Amino acid sequence: MTTPILETRNLSIAFGGLRAVDDVSFSVERNRITTIIGPNGAGKSTLFNLISGALRPRSGHVLIEGVDHTAEPPYRMQAAGLARSFQITNLFFDLPVAENLRLAAQVLEPWSLALRPVSASRKALQRVDELLERFALAEKADYKAGALSHGEQRRLEVAVALACKPKVLLLDEPTQGMSHGDTQDTAALIKSLTRDATVLLIEHDIGLVMNLSDHVIVLHQGQKLAEGPPAEIRNNPAVQAAYLGHV
Numbered sequence: 001m002t003t004p005i006l007e008t009r010n011l012s013i014a015f016g017g018l019r020a021v022d023d024v025s026f027s028v029e030r031n032r033i034t035t036i037i038g039p040n041g042a043g044k045s046t047l048f049n050l051i052s053g054a055l056r057p058r059s060g061h062v063l064i065e066g067v068d069h070t071a072e073p074p075y076r077m078q079a080a081g082l083a084r085s086f087q088i089t090n091l092f093f094d095l096p097v098a099e100n101l102r103l104a105a106q107v108l109e110p111w112s113l114a115l116r117p118v119s120a121s122r123k124a125l126q127r128v129d130e131l132l133e134r135f136a137l138a139e140k141a142d143y144k145a146g147a148l149s150h151g152e153q154r155r156l157e158v159a160v161a162l163a164c165k166p167k168v169l170l171l172d173e174p175t176q177g178m179s180h181g182d183t184q185d186t187a188a189l190i191k192s193l194t195r196d197a198t199v200l201l202i203e204h205d206i207g208l209v210m211n212l213s214d215h216v217i218v219l220h221q222g223q224k225l226a227e228g229p230p231a232e233i234r235n236n237p238a239v240q241a242a243y244l245g246h247v
């Protein structure tokens with residue numbers, strides 16, 4: 001068996017008496033889309049905070065390619081190949097779109113060049129161009145991020161997370177608040193990410209989850225209720241009772 005790109009082992013955290021994430025273990029396969037679903041407050045975003053090192057678990061471990069990276073700071077996680085986007089938008093609204101991307105892509109430059117002028121950041125600038133093209137933002141490159149539509153901002157946020165060429169990308173509700181058309185475009189985009197990365201997604205739109213996911217993990221009251229291929233999850237009576245019956 002090959003080592004999974006990402007693995008959680010018995011992850012737990014409590015806030016006061018509330019077990020927000022309770023003994024959650026799973027593995028993520030390379031170049032696949034694994035989606036976490038569950039009711040509001042199930043612990044999905046908290047699970048992402050534990051995986052990305054934003055929160056330290058009370059117990060349990062996070063492994064990236066078989067190496068323990070539990071609760072490491074963001075730059076160490078990035079070096080290990082992990083990047084994330086946030087449920088709440090995380091852009092520099094007063095900076096141009098291209099500059100938001102360049103700042104994120106700057107880690108691709110060797111440290112020895114860190115103090116050179118921006119124009120010398122060839123790898124970063126090339127990455128910015130690639131991302132503007134791929135995310136259909138080239139025409140808006142000079143707009144302030146704050147001037148983009150909601151859908152474009154969410155798209156830019158995914159592009160920012162991808163700028164450092166991560167191996168694993170965590171996306172927390174990337175289609176939240178999007179129109180139907182924007183949601184479909186974003187779904188196609190997420191699918192295309194698996195060419196060069198592994199995606200761990202949190203998503204509420206169940207149609208999208210079923211279409212997009214290779215593997216689905218269901219959280220309920222902090223615990224893993226079920227996991228499996230989308231069709232199996234849809235037909236699971238416990239999942240229907242806890243979640244699918246309500247969406």
Ligand SMILES: Nc1ncnc2c1ncn2[C@@H]1O[C@H](COP(=O)(O)OP(=O)(O)OP(=O)(O)O)[C@@H](O)[C@H]1O
Binds near residue numbers: 044
């Ligand atoms: N920093 C915190 N301090 C205290 N309680 C928290 C904290 N973060 C999350 N919680 C609580 O933990 C539980 C899980 O929250 P979380 O945000 O992980 O849920 P979620 O599954 O992402 O929900 P949603 O679908 O609404 O985004 C909730 O009851 C929430 O109120």
Ligand SMILES: [Mg+2]
Binds near residue numbers: 045
């Ligand atoms: Mg959440």
